[in-house]
Amino acid sequence: MSESDVTRGGLRGARPGRDAVTGAQDAGRSRRGRRRRGRGRGEQPMVPEARFSSYYGRPILNKPTWQALDIAGYLFLGGLAGASSLLAAGGQASGRPGLARVAKLGAAGAISGSLGALVHDLGRPARFLNMLRVFKPTSPMSMGSWLLAGYAPLTMAAAAADVTGRARVAGAGATAAAACLGPAVATYTAVLLSDTAVPSWHEGYRELPFVFAGSASSAAAGLALACAPAGQTAPARRMAVLGAGLELGAFQLMKRRMGLVAEPFEQGGPHRLLRAAELLTAGGAALAAYPGTGRRRGRACAVAAGVALLTGSAALRFGVFHAGVASAEDPRYTVVPQRERLRARTG
Incomplete structure (x- = not known):
């Protein structure tokens, strides 16, 4: 090479x-x-740790706009109603009229409150009626609307027949029919939450119905323990122990399987609510299992167990609701699981 x-x-x-x-x-x-x-x-290290964000700092998902008191109350009361119908049918079949009456009235009152909370969140009753214009088996919302429309009148008929003493055969049939629909009423809201894109709800689709089933059973047993005659609460005491075991076990299994998306359950307000739910449910079940709870002298113990179980079930529903909202606000819970699923498919 030359200079030229x-x-x-x-x-x-x-x-x-x-x-x-x-x-x-x-x-x-x-x-x-x-x-x-x-x-x-x-x-x-020369590059700062990656932060998950979106355009203009907005969340990737629109967080649920549902009111916490309305929707979490709707979840709790629906579960209480569905499990109470099962307990009512059991009390009626086993010759425990006091237990059956409390459970029937509890189911009718709870489903009325649940529907009221739902309609209040929707804004006006016509919006609920509009959901009945479509029957779509693949939509949890559509199926849930039809389920409530069929279940609520049955609970009203069963309670009315028991209180008035009239149409006992029709009342017994309504009680049995409500008991058949009760498990679906107690758990369909878990399917409804899991069908959304909210990370901490969607990723729990396998175990959340079992969590809600256990929580509903605990609540129904708590209502019976607090209000029914002490000598007729044996089925409620057994339901309390089984429901609490199912709720606590399924919830721990769900959190372990969810991985990162389970973090909102362990942080802030949701964690405090869920921790209180665990303690109240476990304590209520322990009191329900105590032999003296089923005797007249153990009435105070039965009431304490019932209040603890009811409060624990409500705290669980509110904790799950708030954890889901928190997971929708943080892009990390949407981005990281998507990347992991993509790597699993391509790798």
Whole structure:
């Protein structure tokens, strides 16, 4: 190469895009330079840790606009109603009229309150009626609306027949029919939540119905323990123990399987609510299992167990609701699981 080969624009005939030294040689020089500069100090990170955000700092998902008192109350009261119908049928079949009456009245009152909370959140009753214009088996909302429309009149008929003493055969049939629909009423709201894109609800789709079933059973047993005659509460005491075990076990299993998305259950207000729910449910079940609770002298113990179980069930529903809202507000709970699923499919 002579001086005439060098021009103002660079080396004559050279193609910088292809002839430039890149790749391993540059990388080797760069690594050697870093080793010389950082010898004895270790590698120093130059890039800050990644933060998950979205355009203009907005969440990736629109968080639920439901009112906490309305929807969490709707979840709790619906579960209480569904499980109470089962307990009412059991009390009626086993010759425990006091237990059956409390459970029937509890189911009718709870489903009325649940529907009231739902309509209040919707804004006006016509919006609930509009949901009955479509019957769509693949939609939990559509099926849930039809389920409530069929279940609520049955609970009213069963309670009315028991209180008035009239139409006993029709009342017994309504009690049995409500008991058949009761498990679906107690658990369909879990399917409804899991069908959304909210991370901490959607990722719990396997276990959340079992969590809600156990919580509903605990609540129904708590109402019976607090209000029914002490000598007729044996089925409620057994339901309390079984429901509490199912609720607590399924919830722990759900959190372990969910991984990162379970974090909102362990932080802030939702964690405090869920921790209180665990303590109240476990304590209420322990009191219900105590032999003295089923005797007249143990009436105070039965009432305490019932209040603890009812409060624990309500705290669980509110905790799950608020945890879901928190997970929708943080982009990390949406982005990271999506990347992990993509790597699992492509790897």
